[in-house]
Amino acid sequence: MKFLVLGAGRMGYAAVFDLIRSPKVEQVVVADFDIKRVETLLDLLADPKIVPVELDVKKFDEVVKLMAACDACISCVTYHHNYDLAKAALEAGTHFVDLGGNEAMVAKEFLLDDLAKERGISIMPDLGLAPGMVSMLAVNAADSLDELYEMRIRVGGLPVDPEGPLKYAQFFAIDGLINEYVEDCTVIRDGKEFQVPSLTDIEEIEFPKPFGKLEAFNTSGGISTLPKTYGGKIQHMDYKTIRYKGHCEQMYLLKHLGLMSSEPVQLPSGKVVPRDLLSDLLIKTLPQDEPDVVLVRVTVTGIKEREPVQIVWECIDYNDQADKVSAMMRMTAFPASIVAQMMARGDITDRGVLKQETSVPVKLFLAELESRGIKLTMTERAPVAT
Template sequence: MRMLVLGAGLQGSACAYDLLQNAEVTEVRLCDLHVQHVADFLAPYSGERLIPTVLDVRDRDGVSALMRESDAVMSAIPYYFNLDLATHAAEAGVHFCDLGGNTEIVFAQKKLDGRARERGVTIVPDCGLAPGMVNILAQHGIDQMDSVDDVRIFVGGLPQNPEPPLNYQIVYSLEGVLDYYTTVSWVIRDGKRAQVAALSEAEPVQFDAPVGELEAFHTAGGLSTMASRYEGKIRTMEYKTLRYPGHARIMEAIRDLGLLELEPVDVKGVKVAPRDVAVAAMAPRLTKPGGRDLVVLRVTVKGKKNGQPKTVGWELIDHYDEERGISAMMRATGYSLSITGQMQARGEIQPPGVHTPDECVPPAKYIAELRKRGVEISEIA
């Protein structure tokens, strides 16, 4: 299999590493604007099966040419490129998956379904951790019920050694995090889709030691299209982000003071976006080189089976990979993208068309693939 990975950042590098662990993958082309130096854990493969390639994803001809040489394409770049990339993939007749994170773009990608079916390929947006893994698990629970009352998803990337005031470290794009903190979240309540404010309705959630008590609050994007898909079919469905207690209140104050706004303001005669200043000021303080992280996840589904109440659920607590220097967030997100792309290349995701992971990824096989990589999702009562 010849695989194309777009984006050589944290998640793209983890995706490439995972692909290279499969002997059936003969070539991984890792593309970015700047790929002079690949991550340390990729260095042994560079120049052999790994081919770092300078590419601007806005170069349609260049992207399409590389796509036509590949069995599957995995996008680990910002969501706003994914509609164009999915379009190119459908035209090139190649399988495509991405990390997604923006539901409106996913709905736009859905409109490519006819072309993807004509070309006999699958396009699967939202294939990371959240959205991605959590949606596959939620669907796995839904499939075990005759009727579903309640779906709750909790997930977060956290530092193992939190430092005040935010008790947080950057585990993926800070810009992406702030998008989720400032965009309304879709939920299902009383069977109807509804919007709730990001950072709202914080509640305590308990995990076994050493994690302990966390707080969960609404953020955007995690449910992806599931809120629309299950409106009128499920009474309650919600997604919340996990952080250490007190985080939401601080970020809510920062947001409400206007410091996360995208609209430029005048500062001594210069127009600047408050969000740009916030990112520039916060990023150095929240970047912890070598900082160990963990990913915490819990998905529960409640309903009825054969007329009797039934609850199923899954939990994950994954830690930084000390041996390889790969973060827990990279494992959960980048490996998830890789697994999906490999399933597509092997023809294990059917039928052709555009599908979100909850609609097409076989959950038992997906969980088994994660377990092979040491990402242990455990079933809870």
């Protein structure tokens, strides 16, 4: 099998790291506009399967040519490009997955569904940790219940040793982080779908030591198509991001001041886009390459054999320092790599623009995660308040 990975940043590195370890993978083409990043990746991973390429993903014909030589493509570039890249995959006849990050962009990709079915291609947007892996955990739990009541999904990537007022570090693209804090969030309350502001509805959540009591709050995009999939079948559904206490208040202040706005502001020195300024400052000031941990808790409540039941999936995953793969890289890029390989092998037979919660064989997916050392625990208990 041959694969194309677009983007040689953190997530691209992790996707390549995973792909080259599969004995069925013959070749991994890694493409980035910055050839130095590709060369750095090649130096670190040093595997003959890797083929480095300099590529601007905005050059449609060049992208199509690279895709056409591969069985599947994983997009690890910013979400702005994913619709055009999905169209390129259709042109090339290549299966395609991306890490998502923006609900409006994902909605555009779903407009390609009929064409993808006609051409026998599988396209799966929004496939990483959240959305992605957590959706499959929720579905696995829901499928074991006779009646479904609620889904509560909580996810966070955190520095092991928090520093500074934000108690945070750079684990993925800052543009994507700001997007999560800016856009409204989709929730289901009392059976009805709503849009609620991000950085609201703070709750306390507790994990075992050394983490203790943390906070979780609304952020956008974490559950992608789940509300549509379960619309009319569930009373409550929401997604919240986990952070160290105090982070939400700090970010809300920045948002309230307008520093996350994309509207240009005229200053004596010239025009400035506040969001661009904030992004630049966060990139310069937030720690990078810090040891990290990903916390996951997916709680699904319903009825099983006439009794109320709560199923809880949990994971605490630390970075792999020896292989230079952070926890966020593992938990985001490995699911994309696993599913891309499933498409190429024929384990996923659905065609069109697909939802991960309905098209991925969940038991096989979970087995693949376990084989990579990602340990998930599932507990079934009597319902408790979440």
